[in-house]
Amino acid sequence: MIDAISFENGTLGYLDQRFLPLKEEYVKTVSHREAIEAIKTLAVRGAPLIGVAAGYTVILGLNSYSGSKEDFPAYFNRLIADVEASRPTAVNLFFATARMKEIFERRFESSSLEELFRDMREAARKIHDNEIENCENMARLGVELIREDLAETLETRKLTVLTHCNTGTLATGGSGTALGVIKQAWREGLIEKVITAESRPLLQGLRLTAWELEKENIPFFSISDSSSAFLMQKGMIDFGIVGADRIAANGDTANKIGTCAHAISAYHHNLPFYIAAPVSTIDITIGDGTEIPIEERDADELRTIFGTRVATPTTPVINYAFDVTPGTFIRGIVTDKKAVVGNYEEELKKLFC
Numbered sequence: 120m121i122d123a124i125s126f127e128n129g130t131l132g133y134l135d136q137r138f139l140p141l142k143e144e145y146v147k148t149v150s151h152r153e154a155i156e157a158i159k160t161l162a163v164r165g166a167p168l169i170g171v172a173a174g175y176t177v178i179l180g181l182n183s184y185s186g187s188k189e190d191f192p193a194y195f196n197r198l199i200a201d202v203e204a205s206r207p208t209a210v211n212l213f214f215a216t217a218r219m220k221e222i223f224e225r226r227f228e229s230s231s232l233e234e235l236f237r238d239m240r241e242a243a244r245k246i247h248d249n250e251i252e253n254c255e256n257m258a259r260l261g262v263e264l265i266r267e268d269l270a271e272t273l274e275t276r277k278l279t280v281l282t283h284c285n286t287g288t289l290a291t292g293g294s295g296t297a298l299g300v301i302k303q304a305w306r307e308g309l310i311e312k313v314i315t316a317e318s319r320p321l322l323q324g325l326r327l328t329a330w331e332l333e334k335e336n337i338p339f340f341s342i343s344d345s346s347s348a349f350l351m352q353k354g355m356i357d358f359g360i361v362g363a364d365r366i367a368a369n370g371d372t373a374n375k376i377g378t379c380a381h382a383i384s385a386y387h388h389n390l391p392f393y394i395a396a397p398v399s400t401i402d403i404t405i406g407d408g409t410e411i412p413i414e415e416r417d418a419d420e421l422r423t424i425f426g427t428r429v430a431t432p433t434t435p436v437i438n439y440a441f442d443v444t445p446g447t448f449i450r451g452i453v454t455d456k457k458a459v460v461g462n463y464e465e466e467l468k469k470l471f472c
């Protein structure tokens with residue numbers, strides 16, 4: 120069992136993902152500042168897990184408050200702003216803070232601080248529980264879709280699937296989004312092999328997805344990000360499935376940088392390319408992908424590989440952490456409520472009714 124995140128007796132515990140698979144270090148903290156740092160540095164990462172961590176981080180912040188009720192609103196607003204400033208793209212983080220703000224607005228006047236904190240604690244726990252349940256639903260719906268879409272191939276052989284970044288237990292706390300679907304499809308005998316694209320520069324595919332698959336004894340191999348088109352050309356990939364950090368109302372999807380290139384290649388080779396993400400990753404307030412804020416990270420993430428410098432410190436670098444795949448290249452979006460195939464503009468809206 121991988122324990123990506125826990126919250127017991129006012130202490131946040133998490134597996135520090137920066138060192139995996141070489142070192143399994145479980146960190147415990149009661150400090151919301153340390154928790155924010157863990158999100159910023161990707162010690163805790165993956166859109167759903169960032170949302171879960173954000174909820175618990177707010178609770179840590181509340182636990183260290185010793186002031187009066189009168190002074191609390193200013194403290195709370197600063198706390199929320201600090202959590203929200205940690206990473207900009209994964210909408211799950213803002214979903215978690217919005218939940219806390221909503222409780223604050225509804226309950227502050229009429230409740231004691233203890234009551235308010237208790238409600239927020241319950242909300243944070245619920246965000247976590249929901250993500251675990253969401254993964255189970257996505258796995259079921261995703262496998263149904265794959266069975267249907269790839270029925271012809273499945274009559275003759277099992278499938279090889281490409282995935283990017285890490286979307287498993289490490290990214291969600293549950294079985295995973297895209298990787299949850301893959302694990303379930305493998306258990307049901309649909310998958311022969313998984314291909315994990317390395318996901319430069321922080322190598323979540325090579326380090327983390329590979330680590331999870333090894334633990335589950337699921338056959339896989341890793342490739343460099345730039346290999347996917349060639350493997351598709353050679354008939355070595357049947358379909359792709361990845362997660363998402365934010366999905367716009369028209370289906371445009373932000374995910375780990377490199378995703379868009381795989382999706383375009385899949386489209387060119389007439390291979391299905393799916394997204395698996397809970398409804399909490401859909402930002403229905405934005406029309407299309409151009410409005411998704413894309414995080415730019417430190418240039419040294421690219422100029423170094425795990426602390427070893429591979430380019431001069433003055434090499435100019437652009438280091439976007441995510442890209443946006445237009446909905447037109449996406450065969451289907453598997454959510455926890457429904458697998459939506461095409462017509463995103465109409466269908467995604469309905470998930471919020």
Ligand code: MRU
Pocket residue numbers: 161164165166167209283284285286287290291295296297323361362363364374375376440
């Ligand atoms: O920068 P990261 O590692 O947080 O990026 C993670 C991804 O891009 C994942 O694919 C996405 O969050 C979905 S996780 C279920």
